[in-house]
Amino acid sequence: MLRRVREGLHRWPAVARLVAIAALLLVAAAAHLAARSEPAGRWLPLLVVAVVGALVAGAPRHRWPLPAIWLVATVLAVTRGSAVDPGATAAALGVGAVALVAALTADVVPVLRTRHRRGER
Template sequence: MFRRVRTGVRRSPVAARLLAIAAMLLVAAAAHLATTAEPVGRWVPLLVVGVVGAVVTGAPARLWPLPAIWLVATLLALTRDAPVDSSAAVVALVVGAAALLAAIAVDLRPVLRARRRRGAA
């Protein structure tokens, strides 16, 4: 089922771009709400829908933009004059950084495997 959805999205580059932008906007909105200490029930659904939507549709070819946009939105929320919960901001930054490192590792795995195969052959 997921393969059919990904294939359909890949056939239409406009749909893939729109889904990638929508996923990043949902992740950014979730990061902003998490930083301003909104209740978990408000920002977690946005985050889940954004990430699951992006991964299922395969809209972004790589995973790293999702945690990167989380970090950018968190940093932007910290620069505003609005009240920010410092403990929630620190948690959001740490989780975002860990997710970014994990996503980069996942994205680099196929590249490193291909290099090893070429080097071994």
């Protein structure tokens, strides 16, 4: 079913882009709520919907934008001056940093392998 939805979205690239942008905005909202130490029941569903939306839209061609927007939204929540819990903020920043490193690694390793294989020929 997910494949059919993805194929349907690829017929209309503008809709796929809108879904990908909506996924980024949902990640930003989830990060903002997590940094403000809201209960996980408020921000976790937003994050799940965002990741599913990104998968359906085909956004994971590059994986790094989702954790990057998480980090940016977390930093903005902290610098905005609203009351934030330092523990929740540290956890949100830590999770975002680990996710960003994992996403960058997942994006870069196949490219490096391809370049290395071309050099072997």
